[in-house]
Amino acid sequence: xxxxxxxxxxxxxxxxxLALLAExxxxxxxxxGQSLIPVLRLRLAAPEVIVxxxxxxxxxxxxxDGDALVIGAMTPHHAVETDALVAEHAKxxxxxxxxxxxxxxxxxxxxxxxxxxxxxxxxxxxPAVALGAExxxxxxxxxxxxxxxxxxxxxxxxxxxxDDLLVEIRVPKHTGWGAHYEKFTxxxxxxxIVGVAAAVRLDGDSIxxxxxxxxxxxSTPVRAAAVEQALVGQPATAEAVQAAAAxxxxxxSPPSDSNGDxxxxxxxxxxxxxxxxxxAAGA
Numbered sequence: 325x326x327x328x329x330x331x332x333x334x335x336x337x338x339x340x341x342l343a344l345l346a347e348x349x350x351x352x353x354x355x356x357g358q359s360l361i362p363v364l365r366l367r368l369a370a371p372e373v374i375v376x377x378x379x380x381x382x383x384x385x386x387x388x389d390g391d392a393l394v395i396g397a398m399t400p401h402h403a404v405e406t407d408a409l410v411a412e413h414a415k416x417x418x419x420x421x422x423x424x425x426x427x428x429x430x431x432x433x434x435x436x437x438x439x440x441x442x443x444x445x446x447x448x449x450x451p452a453v454a455l456g457a458e459x460x461x462x463x464x465x466x467x468x469x470x471x472x473x474x475x476x477x478x479x480x481x482x483x484x485x486x487d488d489l490l491v492e493i494r495v496p497k498h499t500g501w502g503a504h505y506e507k508f509t510x511x512x513x514x515x516x517i518v519g520v521a522a523a524v525r526l527d528g529d530s531i532x533x534x535x536x537x538x539x540x541x542x543s544t545p546v547r548a549a550a551v552e553q554a555l556v557g558q559p560a561t562a563e564a565v566q567a568a569a570a571x572x573x574x575x576x577s578p579p580s581d582s583n584g585d586x587x588x589x590x591x592x593x594x595x596x597x598x599x600x601x602x603x604a605a606g607a
Contacts, residue, residue, distance in 0.1 A: 327364035334376040338383065338462055338491060341375055345487045346464060348373040353489065355398060355437030358429050383436070383491060386410060392458075395493045397436025402427070404435055414495045416503035416523045416535075416604075420451040423505060426513050436490045439475070442482045442544070444579075445515035447507060449476055450545040452493065454521040454537035459483075460492035467491070476544035498535075501525045504603035506596045507539065510583065516540050517583045518592040520548075520572070522600035524560070531555045531605065541576040541593055550574045551597060560605035562598075569598035 335341040345351055351373040354360055363369045377383060383398035386407050393413055395404065404410055405421040424430055424438070424447050438448045439459065452459075452472040459475045461468055461484055470483045477483060484490050507519035519539030525532045534555040536548040554568035578589035 325365050325367060328367055328370035330371055331373045332376065333373065334379050336379050336381075338380060338489060341377060341380065341489060342462060342464065342487065344373070344375050345489070351375055353377060353440075355440070356400065356433035357437075358425070358433040359437065359441045359443070377489070388413075389494070391497050393495045393497065395435055395495065397439075397490045397492060398434050399436070401430035401433050401435060401438070405430060413497040413499050414455060415501065416451045416455060416498070416505060416521055417448075417495060419503055420447050420505035420519075420521060423447050423507055435493060439493065440482055440484050440490050442476050442480050443515070444479060444543055444545075445517075445519075445540040447505070447516055447519055447539060450519060450521040450537040450539040451505065452495075453545045453547055454523055454535040455498060456496050456535070458494040459490055460494065461485075461488050462491045463488040469494070472545075473547060479543040498523055498525075501533075502604040502606055504600045506600040506603070508592055508596060518578070518589050518596055520593065520596040520600040522597070522604045524555075524601060524604040526560060526605060529559055531558050531560055534601065536572070536597060536601065538572065538576065538593055538597075541573070541578045541589060543577070546576050548572050548574075548597065551601075555601065560602075560607045562602060562607065565601045565605070565607070566598050569594050569601065572597040 352371040354376040383396045410418045457472040503523045507516040516539045521537045523535040534552045538546040550571040558564040572593040573590035578586045
C-alpha cells in the first residue's frame with residue numbers, strides 16, 4: 325500500500341527537530357524507519373508531518389565519557405554491533421544487536437529508534453536494562469536522564485513525550501564482564517518469542533556479580549532480580565546456574581499468542597536463562 329500524504333521535514337540539528345515537533349500536533353519522528361515505514365504503508369498511522377532525523381550528525385557516534393559509553397540515538401545497529409569500544413566495555417549490547425533482523429535492517433535501523441519503539445519482543449531493551457543504561461531525552465524544557473528500567477513504561481510506550489527526542493544512550497562500562505544474549509525464535513530473523521540478556525563478572529571460579537533481563541516476558545523488559553541474587557557467590561557450574569535460573573519467570577507476565585502460551589514462555593525463560601548465564605560465565 326501507499327502511505328497517506330504527509331509533509332516531510334529533515335532538520336539538521338536537535339533544536340530544529342524539537343521546534344518542528346512543538347509546531348505540529350500530528351507529527352511522527354523517522355529514525356531508521358524499520359518500524360515506522362511499514363506502519364505508514366499499511367495506513368495504521370497517517371501523520372500530517374514526518375520529521376526525519378537522518379541529517380542530524382550530532383545524534384550519531386559512539387564515544388567514551390569516563391565510566392560510561394555514550395551512543396548517539398541515530399547510531400545504526402551495524403555500528404553498535406561492530407564498534408571496538410562496545411565490544412570491550414558493553415559486550416552484551418554488541419551481541420544482542422547482532423541478532424536484530426538481518427544485515428540490511430542493521431545498516432538502516434538505529435539503536436534509538438529500536439528503544440523508543442519499545443516493542444516487548446525487541447532485542448535491545450532487555451540489554452539496556454541489564455546493563456543499567458541511562459537514556460537522555462531532549463525536550464522544550466531541556467534535557468533529562470531516565471534510567472532504562474523507568475524508560476520503558478508499557479507496551480510500545482516510553483518516557484519520551486510527543487514533543488521529545490531520545491538523543492543519547494549512556495551505558496556504564498562493564499569491562500571484563502562475560503556476556504551473552506540468548507533468544508528463541510521459530511523462524512530465522514523473527515522477533516524473539518523469549519530472549520535473555522546476561523552479563524556476569526567472575527571472581528576466580530565464582531560469580532561475583534550478575535545482571536539478567538528478559539525479553540518478551542511482559543509489556544516491558546523484566547529484570548530477573550531473583551536470578552541475579554541467587555547467582556552471586558555461587559560457582560559458575562551447570563548445577564548452580566540451573567538452580568538460580570529456575571527463578572527466572574518470577575514476577576513476569578508473559579503474553580499468550582500463536583507462538584506459545586504464557587506457561588510455555590515461562591519454561592523458555594528458565595531454559596534460556598541457564599544457557600545465557602553459562603555462556604556469559606564461559607562455562
